[in-house]
Amino acid sequence: MKLLVTGGAGYIGGVVTHALVEAGHQVVVLDDLSTGFAQTIPVGVEFHRLPVHQVAQVLTPDAAFDGVLHFAAKIEVAESVARPDLYWDINVGGTMALLTAIRAAGVPRVIFSSTGSMYDPTSVVPLAGGGFSKLGEDAEVRPLNPYAATKLAVDLMLAGECEAFGLGATSLRYFNASGAVGGLGERHTPESHLIPIVLQVAGGQREQLMMYGDDYPTPDGTCVRDYIHVADLATAHLLALGAIAPGRHEIYNLGNGDGYSVKQVIDAAREVTGHPIPVKLAPRRPGDPAATVAASDKARRELGWRPARPALLDIVADAWAFHQSIG
Ligand SMILES: NC(=O)c1ccc[n+]([C@@H]2O[C@H](COP(=O)([O-])OP(=O)(O)OC[C@H]3O[C@@H](n4cnc5c(N)ncnc54)[C@H](O)[C@@H]3O)[C@@H](O)[C@H]2O)c1
Numbered sequence: 600m601k602l603l604v605t606g607g608a609g610y611i612g613g614v615v616t617h618a619l620v621e622a623g624h625q626v627v628v629l630d631d632l633s634t635g636f637a638q639t640i641p642v643g644v645e646f647h648r649l650p651v652h653q654v655a656q657v658l659t660p661d662a663a664f665d666g667v668l669h670f671a672a673k674i675e676v677a678e679s680v681a682r683p684d685l686y687w688d689i690n691v692g693g694t695m696a697l698l699t700a701i702r703a704a705g706v707p708r709v710i711f712s713s714t715g716s717m718y719d720p721t722s723v724v725p726l727a728g729g730g731f732s733k734l735g736e737d738a739e740v741r742p743l744n745p746y747a748a749t750k751l752a753v754d755l756m757l758a759g760e761c762e763a764f765g766l767g768a769t770s771l772r773y774f775n776a777s778g779a780v781g782g783l784g785e786r787h788t789p790e791s792h793l794i795p796i797v798l799q800v801a802g803g804q805r806e807q808l809m810m811y812g813d814d815y816p817t818p819d820g821t822c823v824r825d826y827i828h829v830a831d832l833a834t835a836h837l838l839a840l841g842a843i844a845p846g847r848h849e850i851y852n853l854g855n856g857d858g859y860s861v862k863q864v865i866d867a868a869r870e871v872t873g874h875p876i877p878v879k880l881a882p883r884r885p886g887d888p889a890a891t892v893a894a895s896d897k898a899r900r901e902l903g904w905r906p907a908r909p910a911l912l913d914i915v916a917d918a919w920a921f922h923q924s925i926g
C-alpha cells in the first residue's frame with residue numbers, strides 16, 4: 600500500500616515506519632520535527648517537514664494514498680493541563696485538517712494513535728489473587744486531562760466520518776509505550792516519561808528521579824501503568840492495517856494487561872542497570888490517573904495480536920540498550 604505516516608519522525612511513528620517499509624509498503628512521512636528526529640526516517644522514504652494543519656499539500660487526490668497512520672500530536676499530560684489550547688489546536692484541529700484532506704482525496708483507511716489514559720481510572724482495582732482489574736474498550740471513559748480529552752474527541756470524530764462517509768478507521772488505544780527497537784527509542788527534550796528519566800538517572804545524566812506522589816489508592820501508593828513494548832505496538836499497526844473495513848470504526852486497547860507501579864519500574868531499572876537510582880518524593884503531577892491496565896482481548900481475538908516482549912525487565916533492558924547507544 601501507499602501510506603502517509605504523520606509523526607513518522609517520532610518515537611512510535613518511527614518504529615512503525617520502519618516496520619511498514621520492511622513489510623514492503625511505500626511510505627511517505629509528514630512531520631514538523633517539533634519533537635521528532637529526521638534521522639529516524641528510513642533512507643529512501645519521502646519526507647515532508649510540515650505541520651499537520653498543512654497536510655493537504657501532500658495528501659492530494661493525485662497522490663493516491665491507500666491509507667494514513669496518524670501519530671502526529673502533542674503527547675504530555677502535564678503540559679496539556681498548562682496549555683490546553685495547544686492540545687486542542689494540534690491534536691483536534693490538526694486532525695480536522697487531516698480528515699478534510701482524506702475526504703477530498705478519497706483515502707479509504709486511517710489508523711489513529713489514541714490512548715488508554717482516557718478511561719475512568721477508578722475502574723482499575725487490585726484483585727484479591729494479585730493483579731488488577733482491566734480496562735476493555737467498553738470501559739467508561741473519563742479523561743482527566745486535556746491530552747486524553749483531545750484523543751477521545753478524535754475517536755468520536757472518526758466514528759462520525761466512518762458512518763457518514765464510509766471511511767474505514769481504527770483507533771489503537773496504546774497504554775504506556777516503552778522499550779526500543781535497535782537504534783529507535785524514546786527520547787524527548789525535555790524528557791517527561793518515566794522509563795527514559797529513570798534511565799537518565801541510572802546513566803548519571805540526572806541526579807535523582809522525582810517520584811510524583813505516593814498517596815494514590817494503589818498497593819504501594821504510586822501510580823500503576825501497563826507498559827507495552829513499542830515493537831509490539833508496531834505489530835498491532837500492521838495487523839490493523841489489514842483488517843480495516845469500509846464504513847467501520849474499530850477501537851483496540853493495546854497493553855500487556857500487567858500493571859506496574861512507579862516503584863516497581865524503578866526496581867526493574869535498578870536490576871537491569873545495576874545502578875542505585877536515587878528517588879525524591881514530589882507532589883502529585885496534575886492530571887495523572889492512579890492506575891491504567893489494559894484488557895487487550897479484542898486485539899488478540901480479532902487481529903490475532905500477541906505481544907512478543909511483554910516482560911517489564913525485557914522492556915527496560917531494551918530501553919537501557921538504546922539509552923546507552925545514544926550516550
Ligand atoms: N508514548 C506513549 O506512551 C503513547 C501512548 C498512547 C498514545 N500515544 C500517541 O502516539 C503518538 C506518537 O507518540 P510518541 O510517543 O511517538 O511521541 P513523539 O513526540 O515521539 O512523536 C510525535 C511526532 O509528531 C510530530 N508532531 C508533533 N506535532 C506535530 C504537528 N503539529 N505537525 C506535524 N508533526 C507533528 C513530532 O515532531 C514527532 O515526530 C501520539 O499521537 C501520542 O499521543 C503515545
Ligand SMILES: O=c1ccn([C@@H]2O[C@H](COP(=O)(O)OP(=O)(O)O[C@H]3O[C@H](CO)[C@@H](O)[C@H](O)[C@H]3O)[C@@H](O)[C@H]2O)c(=O)[nH]1
Binds near residue numbers: 793
Ligand atoms: O519523572 C517522572 C515521570 C513520571 N512519573 C510518573 O510515572 C508514571 C508514568 O508517567 P509517564 O511516563 O509520563 O506516562 P503517562 O503520563 O502515563 O502517559 C503516557 O502514557 C499514556 C498512555 O497511558 C499516553 O497517552 C501518553 O502520551 C504518555 O505520555 C506517572 O504516574 C507519572 O506521574 C514520575 O513519578 N516521575
